[in-house]
Amino acid sequence: MEERGNISIHTENIFPIIKKFLYSDHEIFLRELVSNAVDATQKMKRLSAIGEYKGDLGELKVVVKVDKDAKTIVISDNGIGMTAEEIKKYINQIAFSGATEFVERYKDAGEQNQIIGQFGLGFYSAFMVADRVEIITKSYKDETESAHWTCDGSTEFAIAPAHKEDRGTKVILNVASDSEEFLEPARIRTILDKYCKFLPVPVEFEGEIINNPNPIWTKQPSELTDEDYKNFYKELYPFSEAPLFWIHLNVDYPFNLTGILYFPKLKNDFEIQRNKIQLYSKQVFITDEVKDVVPEFLMLLHGVIDSPDIPLNVSRSFLQADSNVKKINTYITKKVADKLSDIFKKDRETFEKNWDDINVFIKYGMLSDDKFYEKAKDFVLLQNTEGKYHTLEEYKALTQANQTDKNGQLVLLYTTDADKQHAFVEAAQNRSYDVLQLDSIIDSHFIGMLEQKLEKTSLKRVDSETIGKLIEKDEAKDSVLNDTEKEDLKKIYETAINNQNMQVEVAPMAPDDAPVIITLPEFMRRMKDMSKTGGGGMMFMGNMPDTYNVTVNANHSINQRILKAKDDNKERIARQAFDLALLSQNMLSGSALTAFVKRSVDLIDKE
Numbered sequence: 001m002e003e004r005g006n007i008s009i010h011t012e013n014i015f016p017i018i019k020k021f022l023y024s025d026h027e028i029f030l031r032e033l034v035s036n037a038v039d040a041t042q043k044m045k046r047l048s049a050i051g052e053y054k055g056d057l058g059e060l061k062v063v064v065k066v067d068k069d070a071k072t073i074v075i076s077d078n079g080i081g082m083t084a085e086e087i088k089k090y091i092n093q094i095a096f097s098g099a100t101e102f103v104e105r106y107k108d109a110g111e112q113n114q115i116i117g118q119f120g121l122g123f124y125s126a127f128m129v130a131d132r133v134e135i136i137t138k139s140y141k142d143e144t145e146s147a148h149w150t151c152d153g154s155t156e157f158a159i160a161p162a163h164k165e166d167r168g169t170k171v172i173l174n175v176a177s178d179s180e181e182f183l184e185p186a187r188i189r190t191i192l193d194k195y196c197k198f199l200p201v202p203v204e205f206e207g208e209i210i211n212n213p214n215p216i217w218t219k220q221p222s223e224l225t226d227e228d229y230k231n232f233y234k235e236l237y238p239f240s241e242a243p244l245f246w247i248h249l250n251v252d253y254p255f256n257l258t259g260i261l262y263f264p265k266l267k268n269d270f271e272i273q274r275n276k277i278q279l280y281s282k283q284v285f286i287t288d289e290v291k292d293v294v295p296e297f298l299m300l301l302h303g304v305i306d307s308p309d310i311p312l313n314v315s316r317s318f319l320q321a322d323s324n325v326k327k328i329n330t331y332i333t334k335k336v337a338d339k340l341s342d343i344f345k346k347d348r349e350t351f352e353k354n355w356d357d358i359n360v361f362i363k364y365g366m367l368s369d370d371k372f373y374e375k376a377k378d379f380v381l382l383q384n385t386e387g388k389y390h391t392l393e394e395y396k397a398l399t400q401a402n403q404t405d406k407n408g409q410l411v412l413l414y415t416t417d418a419d420k421q422h423a424f425v426e427a428a429q430n431r432s433y434d435v436l437q438l439d440s441i442i443d444s445h446f447i448g449m450l451e452q453k454l455e456k457t458s459l460k461r462v463d464s465e466t467i468g469k470l471i472e473k474d475e476a477k478d479s480v481l482n483d484t485e486k487e488d489l490k491k492i493y494e495t496a497i498n499n500q501n502m503q504v505e506v507a508p509m510a511p512d513d514a515p516v517i518i519t520l521p522e523f524m525r526r527m528k529d530m531s532k533t534g535g536g537g538m539m540f541m542g543n544m545p546d547t548y549n550v551t552v553n554a555n556h557s558i559n560q561r562i563l564k565a566k567d568d569n570k571e572r573i574a575r576q577a578f579d580l581a582l583l584s585q586n587m588l589s590g591s592a593l594t595a596f597v598k599r600s601v602d603l604i605d606k607e
């Protein structure tokens with residue numbers, strides 16, 4: 001006997017609204033229906049395990065079928081099934097009230113609203129692609145009766161007895177004409193691959209099981225080998241290089257979370273490496289946009305996080321404020337810091353070997369998260385030009401005696417390019433100063449942070465001053481030139497250089513230091529660097545020409561010779577000395593380079 005009825009909801013017809021709101025994410029209907037089938041199957045397993053069900057379970061699996069001719073998609077399971085009464089209760093009432101609530105809540109929200117794709121709309125998402133949905137089901141409780149429910153997306157439904165032989169549920173979607181793309185098996189396979197790859201019950205499509213029901217994050221770390229972790233990484237990202245190391249997350253109080261985070265081999269273009277963490281809820285894929293769930297700097301990691309405690313059906317701003325999400329953030333940050341600290345302590349060699357790949361990540365973390373900084377400050381490494389690694393403490397101990405200036409400030413020297421800045425690096429080394437190699441994209445921010453955090457410490461690029469001024473000591477240098485001679489020399493150089501952006505100064509240095517040294521002041525360069533990376537509101541600086549300091553060594557014999565030279569030769573020699581300084585810094589090019597070569601030939605010719 002067929003029974004007809006009305007579904008009691010306030011909104012006349014909610015389906016057009018659902019369809020409109022879920023426009024971009026119609027494909028999630030499959031996730032919802034397959035998850036329901038999986039839930040029903042797992043309930044069956046549990047009933048059998050506790051002895052509530054004594055019959056034969058059979059081979060528990062979910063089967064998805066597409067029939068292009070009949071224009072149907074069928075999702076079948078041999079789970080607990082439903083009696084007619086249960087259909088009325090769970091489908092007509094509960095599922096409908098869920099859908100109504102969804103519409104009530106979101107009908108005023110804009111179409112771009114991000115939450116929509118993450119909202120588990122449940123059974124009624126079937127109407128996003130079907131104009132008629134049927135359920136044929138037989139409960140494990142009722143071996144005699146089975147039921148057939150039909151609904152065309154209006155508020156009316158029909159329910160009649162059916163002739164289903166075996167236990168379980170079959171959901172038949174009669175696909176609407178505007179959704180026929182979902183009748184393509186390739187499309188269905190892609191969707192299953194995306195959302196159902198790790199569902200806990202085997203899912204069959206076109207005669208094949210498409211999922212891995214026991215992904216390793218659901219197992220205990222003690223059951224797993226390094227190979228298992230590496231293989232799983234390959235399964236997730238078939239085209240990526242092997243990971244460096246990983247962390248197995250496993251917590252059940254005060255929130256529930258499992259997962260595996262991998263440290264990838266980082267490329268410099270770390271932007272495109274984002275969105276590599278996949279978020280699951282009980283093995284159902286939800287999203288790979290884990291922003292807000294995972295701290296920003298950890299988004300460089302790869303892997304999976306599975307938590308039923310992350311609310312997926314709320315807006316993003318709410319997500320940020322959610323106390324569970326905050327706790328998850330803190331937990332993951334702590335776990336990552338602990339893992340790094342552990343590797344550092346137990347196997348410093350490996351840690352140093354991987355430094356190139358992990359330094360960006362660690363520095364990024366220290367910059368963006370104070371708690372992470374507190375832990376990482378003990379294992380962050382500074383690499384010097386000799387390729388040796390030191391912790392902050394070790395480096396302080398190494399440099400303190402020789403690199404403290406007359407004001408008690410510890411000056412750490414660094415180079416961004418040991419090749420280009422070679423002359424300066426060498427000058428520093430001649431004084432037994434140590435020079436750090438800080439050349440990754442994040443280092444200009446990292447340097448600023450170190451200065452803020454470390455007491456009485458500043459960092460200077462090795463070519464930002466002449467060696468005597470980089471680390472000012474009390475030892476005043478005598479000048480062999482008197483003030484008039486210095487003034488004369490300055491004028492000669494200014495005329496020879498003839499460039500307003502080159503600020504000439506004559507200063508006494510060691511006779512064997514270079515005759516002319518060109519430097520770009522630290523402050524100036526940092527401002528420009530910042531404007532390049534878009535920080536600090538210094539955009540205007542980017543367009544300003546560099547203003548260099550040109551220091552003429554009053555104690556160098558060439559400069560004494562210039563003063564004694566014939567008038568027309570003074571500027572020639574000065575220009576030659578200046579060009580040599582440019583040349584040593586790779587700053588000589590174009591017509592200036594041609595002129596320099598010509599002048600050099602003339603000079604040799606005359607010798």
Ligand SMILES: Nc1ncnc2c1ncn2[C@@H]1O[C@H](COP(=O)(O)OP(=O)(O)OP(=O)(O)O)[C@@H](O)[C@H]1O
Nearest residue numbers: 036037040081082090091095120121122123124169
């Ligand atoms: N394949 C199935 N077998 C047995 N019962 C089912 C099946 N599909 C749905 N149901 C019943 O219908 C109810 C409503 O399903 P629906 O998907 O709308 O909501 P839900 O699964 O409870 O929550 P969610 O919004 O997370 O999907 C389920 O709780 C379940 O009791």
